[in-house]
Amino acid sequence: MHGNLLLILLLQIALVLALSRLMGWLANRINQPQVVGEMVAGIMLGPSLLAWAAPELWTQIFRPDLIPGSGIHADPTQYLSMLSQVGVIFFLFLIGLELDPKLIRNRGHAAVVISHVSIIAPFLLGAGLAIYLYGEVFTATPAMRFTSVALFMGAAMSITAFPVLARILTERNLHKTKVGAITITCAAVDDVTAWCMLAFVVGIARATGFKPAMMTAGLSVAYVAVMFFAVRPFLRRLEAVYERQGRLSQNVVALIFLMILASAFATEKIGIHALFGAFLMGAVMPKGTRFVRHLSEKLEDYTVVFLLPIFFAYTGLKTQINLLNDPQLWVMTLIVILVACAGKFGGSTLAARACGMDWRESTAIGILMNTRGLMELVILNIGRDLGVITDAVFAMMVIMALVTTALTTPILNWVYPQRLFDAAPAPDEPRAPGARGRFTALIPVSDPNSGGPLVRLATALAGPAELRKVVALHLKRPVDREAYRAGLDEAHQPADPVLEPLLATARQENVDVETVSFISTDVPDDIASVARSHRADLVLMGFHRPVFGRALLGGTVHRVLETAPADVAIFVNRESGDARRILVPYLGSTHDRLALELAQRLARSAPGTGGAAPAIRVLHVVPPKRTGSALGAQAEVDRVFAEPGQDSPVRFQVVEDDSPVDAVLREARSADLVIIGIGEDWGLESQLFGFRPERIALECPTSLLIVRKFGRATSPAAPPAASGSTGGEATR
Amino acid sequence: MPRCGGRVLCYLTRRMSRAWAVYILMFAVAGSGLWVIFTVGAAVRAPDDLSGDWTVRWETAPPPGSGGNVMRVAQSGRFFTVRFGDHDAAPVSLMLQRGWRGARDGRTLSMLLKGGPWSLAMTGDIPLGGDARIPAARVDLAGPSRHSGMARRLKPEEAAQSDHASSARPARRPAETVHAR
8 A cells, every 4th residue: 555545544544433432432422322323423524524524634544646746546435445344243153142932932922023113114114105205315226126225225124223222221230121121122123023034135136137046045054054054163162162262362363263254254245235144144143241341342342442443534525415316305305304213113112112111111122223324324324325325315314213211211201201110119218227227338339449448338338138238239330231231131140250359258257248349321320229229328438539639529429429318427437447446537427427326336246246345445535725616515425325235435525736637647647547527527518619628537546437317417516505524534 | 903913912812921012013014114114115105316427528617716626526315516627626415306317218218407696507428238327428517607417437446547547635614605495
């Protein structure tokens, strides 16, 4: 390749990747699937925006061969085209790879019926629409015969974007619901049917007579038979080799790549398009095994992050929205969108309703099935390359794909809001910790190392086994890979590695732990939801130092403190050993009182676990010469610790100091654990402009448990008027 | 019709599960629907293909602003974008008028395109054989000025050469386009 041409190509790819990631990120920010942003990025780089707004710049970047004297004589977009074709071949292989027959089996008749109706209805409407559009925006060429056009329009209307759908379902945690299970099954069936249908349409479009058509059909049947009866058993042997070696060797990967390419080559030669070969190669791979998982991990990042954006960009380069330069053409675009929605959304909704689902569930299924995304673009590109559709129809259909994909999330939120999935009490339902005699501790974990210490502390706080419930929660951030995994059998999912250390500790300590693990786009919000649904009394979590800044109580922790419908405790583990000496700074706020209660719980549970009760020191800091004000505080401490069976030595210590923070830091040196309520006096509550000094959290030499009482915080107790205190120490 | 469909559904549901009934009905609708679509569609015709690059031998002065003898036609059904000259020439958006005659009407093609102040008439003989695309046509452009000539369709290799020779550019801004109404 000419040196300058290589530079141009590298520049193009860099621009495409950067813009598609940026637009994908922006799409995510507005609750849209990433694919919507990537599709828009592709269109932006094409004649519809960049070439229209800055034709000279566009020519320099994408068509420098058209500039006299540039020294470049080949069209660089041809190379982009080839890269994008290879990308789509591997992407279709991935789609086939993730297609699990278990999704289709044992899912009930309703799913099969809905999926078939969701293909037949849009197919018929799409083919019917061709009657109107054929005389308006199609041209009488050999490739654009009415039969080919009608079949192609039907196939293009009936596609569903399995990856985007899976991503939406996993992001909303719908994939384990009835609606999610049926939808994912329908999408899987749609995928198989649509690609078979497309192979048929391509065969028809390319056929030059009855005999060649029969030849194509016969060869196709033979090819499918070879794939199932020869290639599939061979792949099982490859899997056995993988299991024996325990790793996926480069030779095996190379062999599979060769088989993908050979399969694509064979179907292209037969006349049913290379993409069908890649898809079928993925479909016949052994399912749900480590072998496949490992292989897809090797392929996905390169394909999805690198090659697919190039496909979007290449599609964008071919999308000329400026061809729709007449109001009639925009009316036709609107009709195309309406027909697409009527067929897919209407068909799926009515079929679901006919199968006995309620209207809301049926509508949700219809909305989800109406997502077309990337798969539509793949089909449209095939149609355009075959000459079955004109550039204007291509532009209309790209707009339709974009609109139907972008509409999915907002309409689903409107029709089927998330709250309907949360079988939870109202957020403001009053609760009292342990009021039902049972104490539930929820432990959100993101760092596996924090799991062990957290479960030990939660067990101690939650009390005896018969009265405690410990729930470990891991919320995973969505990644692209999850989208393809959503439909796989749960049994194939490995144990959550983040929760594994926590569970190992729990097994050692003989503690029963319930685990909850799902994908979350809003971690604090989902922690609050799980706390609500499990009626948690305490959310106990570690802290996470943010990437920027030093604040310990910022980011996720801050939002959990603000929103969790339960008491919250943040454990700052400084590995200061067993909590034999506990310090509880106390100024009288409700948060301080919770700190006292939790210290009392720790003291009470110690004998039950075979250890000695820890020594608790309550530290009351008063301004110099104001020790008389400590009386009210001492009464409160007496009340909290006046529990039957309480034998922990509690020492009430009054310290005179202008700075409560300095006093606590000084006294913390002789403690193993400090339990402190969140509050302005301790520098742990937001002050001016949200600034939170957090000196105690940052400088405390021992482990720290920062606690926040659920409900409206009260200000520190006013110093009581009573006098006559002797001050000093009060030991019980 | 809905009442009839409901009765059929009721009958079928008495005999089998509701899902099976929907399934069978759907396939029946699909089969008959496709038959209707292909039957009706057989009577529908799309405009003949005029897209591509043409070279025009003008009998009068060439259109103002045209940089050469090339006429570039982009066509999506009845909707045309025509450039007289290279890709830098301002495109003219034109729409095919009803009453056109093409390959299905005989051996003569006759099309009238209109857009803004311009109208373009193209007439030519349709060749015998498989390819119905006319190789040559008479061009009559009328509007603020009148221009006539004989156009010959360029072969793909000639069109590619013409592309390079003209140092083509991407489509112009729509503001420069004369819209068809």
